[in-house]
Amino acid sequence: MKNKGKGKYRFEKEYAKTKGPYWTLKPGKRLIYFESLLKKGSKILDLGCGTGRVSLYLASKGHNVTAMDIAKTGIAKLDNYAKKEKLKIKTFVEDLEKYKIKEDYDAIVGLFSIHFLPKRKVYRLIKNMKNKTREKGYNFIGIFRKGKGNKNKYCFGNGELSQMYHDWDIVSYKEFSKEERHGNGPLHTHDISSLISQKK
Numbered sequence: 001m002k003n004k005g006k007g008k009y010r011f012e013k014e015y016a017k018t019k020g021p022y023w024t025l026k027p028g029k030r031l032i033y034f035e036s037l038l039k040k041g042s043k044i045l046d047l048g049c050g051t052g053r054v055s056l057y058l059a060s061k062g063h064n065v066t067a068m069d070i071a072k073t074g075i076a077k078l079d080n081y082a083k084k085e086k087l088k089i090k091t092f093v094e095d096l097e098k099y100k101i102k103e104d105y106d107a108i109v110g111l112f113s114i115h116f117l118p119k120r121k122v123y124r125l126i127k128n129m130k131n132k133t134r135e136k137g138y139n140f141i142g143i144f145r146k147g148k149g150n151k152n153k154y155c156f157g158n159g160e161l162s163q164m165y166h167d168w169d170i171v172s173y174k175e176f177s178k179e180e181r182h183g184n185g186p187l188h189t190h191d192i193s194s195l196i197s198q199k200k
Contacts, residue, residue, distance in 0.1 A: 009070065009071075011050070011069075011070075011071045011073075011074060012070075012071040012072065012073055012074075015050075015051060015071055015073035015074045015077060016073045021051040021052070021053070021077065021081075024053060025051070025052070025053050025056060025057075025081065026053070027053065027054075027057040030140075030142075030172075030194055030196070031053075031054060031057060031140075032057075033172070033196075034107075034109075034138070034140045034196055035057065035058060035061055035063075037138060037171065037196070037198075038058075038061075038063065038106065038107060038138065039106065040062060041062055041063060041064060042063045042064065042106035042107055043063075043064045043066075043103075043104075043105050043106045043107075044058055044063050044064065044065045044066070044105060044106065044107045044108070044109065045065075045066050045067075045068075045101065045103075045105045045107075045108045045109065045132075046058070046065060046066070046067040046068070046109045047068060047096060047099075047108065047109065047110040047113055047114070047125075047129075048068070048069055048070075048096055048110060048111070048112070048113020048114070048116075049067035049068060049069045049074065049075075049078060049091075050069060050071075050074050050078075050113075051074050051077040051078055051081070052067065052074075052077065052078030052081055052082070052089070054067075054109055054111060055067040055078060055082075055089050055091075056078070056081055056082060056085065056087060056089070058109075059082065059087040059088065059089050060085065060087060065089045065090070066089070066090040066091075066092075067089055067090070067091045067092075068091070068092050068093070068094045068096075068099065069091075069093065069094075069113075070093065070094065070095050070096060071093075072093050075091050075092070075093055078091055079091055096113060096114075096116070096117060096125070097116075097117050097118075097121055099125075100128060101128050101129065101131075101132040102132075103132065104132050104133070104134050105132060105133060105134065105137065106133075106134055106137045106138070107133070107137055107138040107139070107140065108129045108132065108133055108137075108138075108139050108140075109139075109140045109141075110125075110129065110139070110140075110141045110142075111140070111141070111142040112142050112143065112144070114126070114141065114143055114154075115143045115144050115154050115155070115156065116154075117154060118154060119154050122154050123164075126164050130165075130168070130199070133199050134199070135199055135200075136198060136199060136200075137198070137199050138171070138196060138197065138198050138199070139165070139168075139195070139196075139197050139199075140195070140196050141161060141193075141194070141195045142192060142193070142194045142195075143156050143161055143192070143193050144156070144190050144191060144192060144193075145157065145158060145160075145175065145191040145192065145193050146158075146191070156193055158175060158193075159175075160193075161173075161193045161195050162193070162195060165195065165197040167200070168197040168198060168199055168200060169197060169198045169199075169200060170195070170196075170197050171196040171197055171198055172194075172195070172196040173193070173194070173195050173196075173197075174192075174193070174194045175191070175192065175193050175194075176191075176192055176194075177190065177191050177192065178190055178192055
């Protein structure tokens with residue numbers, strides 16, 4: 001069995017030792033804006049859902065949400081929050097590096113999970129996401145770019161994420177730096193790219 005305390009498996013340990021959500025459950029402005037674009041009752045896939053911030057918010061707005069993550073502890077917390085809020089969310093545990101999207105969706109979300117993959121698999125996953133998004137559907141992606149604090153497997157370059165969607169309508173694309181803290185960890189800075197795009 002692979003070491004679940006390192007690399008893509010490290011959040012299994014982080015989620016387990018953190019009381020409550022490791023990531024906040026409060027929806028940010030970008031997520032609220034993204035949801036406002038969706039048609040009622042959209043079928044949505046949340047890739048690398050963590051403890052469920054995105055999935056819980058979208059489900060609370062009446063969307064049909066499926067959420068996956070490699071961390072069983074993250075999925076367990078999401079399931080518990082959904083039960084308390086009486087929300088229906090389909091969840092499953094899977095390794096994003098090996099996962100292939102098989103169904104079609106109105107929207108696919110990948111917030112701060114894709115950069116844990118090696119470059120070849122990042123590009124393969126993005127292609128899969130685009131192919132499995134319905135016409136006029138959306139992709140919402142957040143990644144870390146190259147920077148001092150980025151130790152992820154793949155570091156996106158400036159403008160790289162938006163270029164991957166050159167054949168879609170770019171609804172909103174931003175590059176910025178953000179100071180944040182996760183769980184009980186230290187305050188740190190990430191260089192971020194955030195993309196909301198619509199399939200033509």
